[in-house]
Amino acid sequence: MEGSDGVELDERKMKILQAIIKTYLETGEPVGSRTISKYTDLNLSSATIRNEMADLEEMGYIIQPHTSAGRIPSDKGYRLYVDTMMNDMEARISARDKEVEELKELLVEKEEKMDHMLKQVAKTLAVNTNYATMISAPSCSGNKLKFIQLSRVDARQLVAVVVLNGNIIKNNILTISEEMDDETLLKLNILLNTHLNGLPIEEINLGLIARLKQQAGIHSDIVGDVIDAVADSIKSDDDLQIYTSGTNNIFKYPELADQERASEIINTFEEKQLLSTLVQDTLSKEEKNGIQIYIGDENQVEAMKDCSVVTATYELGEGMKGTIGIIGPKRMDYEKVVDTMHTLMSQMEELYGKNRKDM
Amino acid sequence: MEGSDGVELDERKMKILQAIIKTYLETGEPVGSRTISKYTDLNLSSATIRNEMADLEEMGYIIQPHTSAGRIPSDKGYRLYVDTMMNDMEARISARDKEVEELKELLVEKEEKMDHMLKQVAKTLAVNTNYATMISAPSCSGNKLKFIQLSRVDARQLVAVVVLNGNIIKNNILTISEEMDDETLLKLNILLNTHLNGLPIEEINLGLIARLKQQAGIHSDIVGDVIDAVADSIKSDDDLQIYTSGTNNIFKYPELADQERASEIINTFEEKQLLSTLVQDTLSKEEKNGIQIYIGDENQVEAMKDCSVVTATYELGEGMKGTIGIIGPKRMDYEKVVDTMHTLMSQMEELYGKNRKDM
DNA sequence: GTTAGCACTCGTCATATTAGAGTGCTAACA
């Protein structure tokens, strides 16, 4: 009760807490006072450490799994640790040139297609960190329509091809009730392109569609169907694609490897929709460096209440944003993860952000 | 040595073996002579059973995990069991009307898109059987090119849209070195359609491409690039898409749930390429009912040497074949699996095979 | 405020013990 809650933590307590956490991150075992006594440069006896530890426990930063065991960090402890670490980020962010090259090489392996690149990123990250990873394909919010074309495939079938900014291609086969002659098709194409090109997809709404139908004149009934289908295919956001990698890395951490937990996590990774909360959450926030850390109960996703999750938003220009995530034990190596993630993101943005025209 | 190897198994041994396997399928525990003695209608004492079991073991159909434990089936034992079961298939194949309706409803949930349907099938199967499942998207071997079109998106960018039989759409953005006027583009489209439409994609080979290039005349250099890219995009078989579901079901079977095994299996399911062997293998064979069963070491895929895998080929007409697979413990409920799979396949083929035109 | 010392707690590990399931074998039986 003596340690005033106002100041929260004096420097010594801070150092001890950090020592505890660091040691625990490495070993995964509860850490005792003796260990810390030797580890720190504070030259304090184990007894003193014990006193401080008792205080830290009372304040909720560390936990004793059972009497006469060492202490492990609580979620609150991790949170403090991570927060202070993030403040030091800028300082550390230079000394990682070697790794940069490594990652660069992996990425540049001339993966021309976006989805290959994404898979590659997920895998690279998983291999480098030994945690489970996910990456969501960039969603084209704020994206514009670049090109649209209807072509006849069969007497009664059309294929609608829509190209969005960033060269994302969508297409859709649609069946029409009456045949349509070439002239009509041409007119329709011109109509669509004239009115829709360059428009942000958000603006393709009911009003606009109604106006288009009207302009289509005689054929408005068929045309209506066609336009509806096109609008549908543009807006369809079943393309919140998420790629995962290294799921089985969770078995490397005993605290996650028991059947119940593992089963839940694996299920979440397989049913990728369950990860969308995470993606949305990350995209909606703007953190320093775009990197966010969720510890234990801070996670929205149920299966990850015993994990830590580090997410980041990447942007490939013009509002094409996606999310990268790393899922591991609460005792994950936050520094390394944040660094690696940061590096990988710059690489991605450099390679695919600038040269987007060539994609 | 007395039981002649020619006759292999008399009826009593057969019954006992079946009893052993059935019991083991249910319990997962080694089964003893006493259990069988009560279970069968043969009215034999445990001692007699013991003698028979000794014989069966010598013949390699059952195994004793350690002295003074019950017996468990060997791969050879399972194989015999499964083979005889498959012979009875036709007889059993009627009594499952209730399940049919159930599955039908699940499927018909108006999933219009192929990939939704596939995911749904995988999930349905996983939920119904409690095993891990996979399904490969139908590959269009023997498929024909139905429609092809190049359109200009930018000054230097074209989008190539190719529609195959079965309304599988492929597309590709390609960048050209010089601008191309409308006339050339039109000619090119005509050229491509004239020569390629209706061709099985296997026949689009180097010779044909060379001839096309030649015919393109003046523009043959650009045209060459374009045709190459188109051919590429047609042939690209990175679309051996595989969907999985219920991976975490493996935790329901202790014999698969230990970390090492689970980790391997999960990895295989995540890196879906590793499953392609299985798909190819299944497609290449033609079994009764299209259903095949791999037991233990019979599996090509390394991670599944401790599992049984049941696969089936489905066909949505015109050579669009895909593979469904169920992966579970060797003591899986083969009868149920085979039945369910059979049912599901008929449903798929009924719903998507006949009405293919509307897809 | 810091430290040394001590008694105490509790989980871990190795060992011993027991219970029970299941077998193989032999001898008796039909």
Place this chain on the structure above:
DNA sequence: TGTTAGCACTCTAATATGACGAGTGCTAAC
């Protein structure tokens, strides 16, 4: 000759036992 009862034996899984040690909290001395 095939079947069965009985018995000794084996091996596992479960439980109990006890030593060990890491770590703590507290007190008293510095």
